[in-house]
């Protein structure tokens with residue numbers, strides 16, 4: 001289960017923050033623009049006020065000179081005293097005047113007030129080369145006042161002139177030009193007077209003529225990017241303009257910190273808003289992650305429960321299996337071969353031997369030879385057998401608690417696990433089976449009718465004893481015994497009687513054997529054999545004689561026998577196994593001897609000898 005990506009939400013928040021910040025900046029910018037606008041309006045208003053003031057001032061002077069000119073024109077040329085009176089009044093009313101003067105019709109300076117400061121202009125004459133000449137001529141021709149452009153005053157400094165044409169009426173009533181009444185203004189005092197009331201810290205002021213500065217008053221901290229210019233209309237002259245440039249001080253005075261406050265506040269609010277949203281987003285993400293982890297935890301818990309349940313079930317099943325092994329008759333035990341610590345043993349393991357569980361475990365750990373004689377050799381055998389892929393079932397003796405031994409068939413399996421070796425052993429008390437096997441073994445060696453050993457056992461025994469005697473250099477004697485006229489016996493008395501006779505003969509033969517190693521067998525039909533080990537001719541003859549004697553003692557009636565009693569014929573041969581390879585020759589010799597006994601009249605023993613064998617005349621030993 002995968003948590004949703006947080007990046008789209010984070011991107012959206014970043015965009016939101018960007019938008020909010022941009023909006024804040026725009027708002028602040030709007031407020032600033034508004035402030036600038038108000039500042040411009042203020043500066044513009046000031047400029048317009050100053051311009052109107054300047055225009056008013058000059059228009060008042062225009063009027064005062066016009067009034068003098070009207071007097072002049074109507075009453076005739078003024079007397080000097082009257083002129084001085086009028087001129088001084090005008091000068092007093094407008095201190096910005098540099099001078100008021102009358103230039104005669106010949107354009108030569110006549111009267112000049114005040115004289116002080118204007119001495120240089122006393123002999124002034126407006127020549128045709130003077131820049132104001134055309135304007136003056138225009139005023140003369142039109143009879144209207146004209147305001148000049150600026151020019152270099154002969155008194156020094158820059159100034160301009162208001163030309164007011166004067167006329168006299170001649171005798172014929174014709175108007176005669178009588179020169180100009182000139183109001184001369186110097187820029188400097190004109191502007192100083194004008195700006196007297198203006199706060200010098202708040203504006204820089206320029207008087208411009210055709211965009212060229214004629215006068216400048218610079219205030220510190222001017223903001224040249226915010227000039228406000230107002231065109232001046234001085235009568236006919238429109239070349240002048242007034243320019244105000246606000247200063248930083250004015251800006252500070254007029255501007256409020258509102259835009260900054262608004263910007264700061266809105267940025268802070270934006271940040272807080274985005275932070276709150278981010279926090280909410282993070283909380284939602286964590287809550288979702290918590291839900292996911294809770295779900296995973298639940299799944300894990302369910303899985304663990306299932307695992308534990310399975311574990312519990314398998315543990316219970318294991319315990320059940322272990323308990324069931326206690327019900328088993330066979331012993332089952334598993335132990336570490338290095339430490340001989342028991343991993344498991346069922347009840348039969350220790351109980352069948354009479355131990356308690358702890359005692360058995362302790363014995364296996366501390367003294368395994370005591371418990372299982374030859375333990376270490378057996379363990380090694382088990383390893384070798386497993387390596388060679390040989391059968392791993394061992395017949396061992398286990399020692400009971402009372403000291404007696406118990407035969408045990410132990411099936412072993414060695415297991416290598418986690419670098420340790422474990423032995424799994426299943427042990428079984430097989431005494432009964434061994435006894436049964438022994439019995440079967442015996443039965444397989446015996447003749448069912450007589451209880452003597454059968455022909456097969458005879459063959460095995462003859463071979464085994466032959467080899468043994470060959471080793472020790474001792475002789476072997478073989479007696480081949482056959483019942484005489486047994487066919488006749490059967491024919492006369494029946495087969496059951498014949499069987500009974502066979503059993504009686506067997507008993508006789510068995511009685512005749514007194515030394516260990518001597519064996520009587522039913523060789524086949526009515527023929528028997530006796531193997532006498534470490535026995536020479538004397539011993540053989542002795543046994544044969546005893547056989548004849550005991551049979552004779554029985555005096556078993558035999559209607560078909562010349563003696564009327566049952567008799568036996570015996571062929572006897574002696575051999576030295578050390579000199580011969582196989583016992584076959586011994587059988588053949590004793591057979592030959594038996595043949596001789598039969599043909600010699602029966603009821604006798606014939607001993608095989610080499611001399612007789614060549615002539616085929618065994619020596620005779622008559623029966624009893």
Ligand SMILES: Nc1nc2c(ncn2[C@@H]2O[C@H](COP(=O)(O)OP(=O)(O)OP(=O)(O)O)[C@@H](O)[C@H]2O)c(=O)[nH]1
Pocket residue numbers: 449482483484485486487488490494495496497498499502524525526598602
């Ligand atoms: N009742 C009985 N008879 C057997 C048994 N085995 C062999 N016979 C008999 O033994 C007889 C042996 O007869 P023969 O080989 O002719 O020898 P014989 O009659 O004993 O004569 P001689 O050996 O020459 O003295 C046969 O009639 C067999 O049937 C047996 O287990 N029980």
